[in-house]
Amino acid sequence: MGRRKSGRNVNGVILLDKPKHLSSNAALQQVRRFFNANKAGHTGALDPLATGWLPLCFGEATKLSHYCLEADKSYVVTAQFGIRTTTSDAEGEVVAVADVDVSEAQLQQVIAEFIGPQQQSPSIYSALKHEGKPLYYYARLGIEVPTKTRAISIRDIQLRSFDGSRAELAVTCSKGTYIRTLIDDIGQQLGCGAHVAELRRTWIEGVEGQLLSLEQVAAAAAQCQPDLGDYQALDSLLEGNDAVVRQLPSVALDTYSAQQFMQGMPITLAAPVWAADTMLRVWREIDQALLGVAVFDGERLLPKRVMNDVVSIAQSH
Numbered sequence: 001m002g003r004r005k006s007g008r009n010v011n012g013v014i015l016l017d018k019p020k021h022l023s024s025n026a027a028l029q030q031v032r033r034f035f036n037a038n039k040a041g042h043t044g045a046l047d048p049l050a051t052g053w054l055p056l057c058f059g060e061a062t063k064l065s066h067y068c069l070e071a072d073k074s075y076v077v078t079a080q081f082g083i084r085t086t087t088s089d090a091e092g093e094v095v096a097v098a099d100v101d102v103s104e105a106q107l108q109q110v111i112a113e114f115i116g117p118q119q120q121s122p123s124i125y126s127a128l129k130h131e132g133k134p135l136y137y138y139a140r141l142g143i144e145v146p147t148k149t150r151a152i153s154i155r156d157i158q159l160r161s162f163d164g165s166r167a168e169l170a171v172t173c174s175k176g177t178y179i180r181t182l183i184d185d186i187g188q189q190l191g192c193g194a195h196v197a198e199l200r201r202t203w204i205e206g207v208e209g210q211l212l213s214l215e216q217v218a219a220a221a222a223q224c225q226p227d228l229g230d231y232q233a234l235d236s237l238l239e240g241n242d243a244v245v246r247q248l249p250s251v252a253l254d255t256y257s258a259q260q261f262m263q264g265m266p267i268t269l270a271a272p273v274w275a276a277d278t279m280l281r282v283w284r285e286i287d288q289a290l291l292g293v294a295v296f297d298g299e300r301l302l303p304k305r306v307m308n309d310v311v312s313i314a315q316s317h
Helices: 024-035 059-069 104-113 135-140 179-190 214-222 255-262
Strands: 012-018 040-042 051-058 073-081 083-085 094-097 116-120 150-162 166-173 194-204 211-213 250-253 278-284 289-296 300-306
Touching: 012 024, 012 059, 012 214, 024 040, 024 051, 024 214, 040 059, 051 059, 059 289, 073 179, 094 135, 104 150, 104 179, 116 179, 166 179, 166 194, 179 194, 211 214, 250 255, 255 278, 255 289, 255 300, 278 300
Parallel strands: 012 211, 051 194, 083 194, 250 278
Antiparallel strands: 012 051, 040 051, 073 166, 073 194, 083 094, 116 150, 150 166, 278 289, 289 300
16 A cells, blocks of 8 residues: 555635745745645646746645646746857856847847747757757757757737837747747847846636735735644645636536536536537536536546535535
């Protein structure tokens, strides 16, 4: 038998405003210790340099974190032109310096070229590994290595400011997009190079809740009395398990169908109104308890994730 995890059964979501220079995992573990939670995970790492939206899922909410990884996201990024680094951000070593002679019109023109579906490759100076060594190791030696590309889509880029050497951009993009690579690519297209000086995640599709700083969570933890089992101040901060999937439409089931769903059984709907393959949040009508998420196959709800923290309601006959 596996060793049982220690800590409390905590269910829900904290939408953390991740501070700069802290890894996503370090932020998660710090909040997890505050809650004394036995199960927790985040929904897609932010670089230590980056700040902003980092949903932390606890307990049953971790079952839904995958759908958050698939969501579109928005960022505000400050690009520094004229300097390339090993990591394409301010924390890397400088590998190339060039004069910057770029007009706002030129920058706008190049930005427009990066909007839409595309294949994105990591920078040759990135820290991604090839045969155990970072790509920048080979780049410094002038060795070409194969790099994998991924299909992404840049939904929108808005130029918010530009002073001739730095630009602030608002970017909305699909899953799997490397903002560092995007900025590096824009710099290369302009002929001067660039890296990310500042980065903040400002939106995740389907995520709703109060954005909390680490200091706010710590202040709530200071009001608790763990020795007495009192975590009320912290637990009051938790959003519902569905706080990371609120882009999904909802369907409510009667008590009998809800019980069948909780047992993993398909539910036939009398009057479906969704297209086949639609993902749905599933609720119990009588008390609005979240049962899980399901995919609609054209006639039935097929359970994909079922919540185990739902209190059973006895059937009356």
